[in-house]
Amino acid sequence: MTMPSTLALGAARGAIELKQFFRERSSVVFTFAFPAVLLVLVGSIFDGDPIVGGVGGGQVLTASFAAAGIVSTSFVNLGTALAVERDDGTLKRLRALPMPPVAFFLGKIVLVVVASLAELALLLAIGVLMFDVDLPSDPAAWATAAWLFALGITACSLLGIAASSLARSARSAGAMTTLPYTVLLFISGVYVPLQTLPGWMADVGALFPVKWLAQGFRAALLPDHMAAQEPAGQWELGRVAVILALWCAGGLVLCLTTFRWRSSLTR
């Protein structure tokens, strides 16, 4: 009598997670469509801005929103879903199954990777169709985007899992993730360029991963001379990698110390 393999169960969890995510109206609207709708709106408002070096406002925003989008499909998605699942009995039911906990998290990884890739494709498609974004042809730019994607969704997923433990019920889950997410979009140079922010606000934003992820995606997707528009006058990709990696480590520690299968309120 052999037990089903952890990998097979992880794949089955991934399939079930994806079905649930894309069928649930609130996750599709708030997690998946939200960044795209914002890009369409904000991009349309600022696309007429004076073009700097042949690059329009919509193009810069597309690059920054690529970062914001995968923060949504990792941090907001996991933070909200886990709080709901802890509250509605999902986690309790799963914990009682002959399922290795690793399989559960493999399923979440599948969900986050697939949803984030789809989100990225959607945002880039909006950029190409509405704001004349030229996708880079240089493989090096895509390699940069790839490691930013991997580090970004890892850090933000771990932070999302940790944030879910702060929510006391499913109803407060949205507030625990959407509020910090929206604030970070403002202070991280996603909605508005970093130079126009008050100094203290940019300094606070620089503590969090969104600022660095957005800067990284601008480096990957915009022409090199646009680096002059960054506050540091360069892309700082080395610093981006270090800070995202530090958030991965910090997020992992927070997850391991805060994750609970059961709600503290239910018996």
Place this chain on the structure above:
Amino acid sequence: MNDTVIRVRGLRKSYGSTAAVDGLDLDVRGGETLAVLGPNGAGKSTTVQILSAQLGRDGGEVAVLGTDPARADRRFRSRLGIVSQTAGDLLELTVAEVVRHFAGYYPRPRDPERVIAEVGLSGQAKRKLRQLSGGQRRRVDVALGVVGNPELLFLDEPTTGFDPESRRRFWDLVRSLAADGTTVLLTTHYLDEAEALADRIAVIAGGRIRASGTVAELVDEREVAVTWRDGAETTDAPTALVAELRGAYGGEVPGLCVARPSLEDAYLRLTGQEAGA
């Protein structure tokens, strides 16, 4: 199959300063159906959750299928089926998707289509759980509890919210599982459910087992209730009392009723609640 499947001695569990389970002893033999009866808050669910390795305990000895549930591994969990008190999850998936998915966790599951038919949901197999009634959703919970072909099945107030027809069908399902040799531990506060399904009944109150045995063993045969228009008496000699009353009234006794002691009487006595209170 007559070996002890569950053995509990001195089980204790507190929530804060409140003792939910307070020195509970319990034995369940292989292949039997044991009903744990008790009022709300008596410790039924807490006990089931500890035995099914969903909750830790504060003290006492527990062996389930020869294993301490506090050290449950996957193999141990694959031998259990659990129907917990109702959850509100899985709403976006269809009945067939959910039952098939859960079958995948077990080394030798039952056929998902057959399980869906057994709980009476064949007609709803392609519907999302969101679209089901409360009773139908509960039957999905039952399907998920039995799809792994468990040796030991925990049913925690499984028929709460069922209509009478659904309850009867659920009872038939439990009986057929028991007939196949599955050991069943059922909690309920329906006396008729315990009587219909259980080989033995354990009455729990205040976190302890107050009595356990068959219905005949629990019911005190000496407490036959005799009531008539002008009085009521509990006696172990009802025939003599009726003869005496007949003499007193010189014929028919007005409003005479003689009732054998019922499980309800025993239950109310054991849980410290007054009949008719």
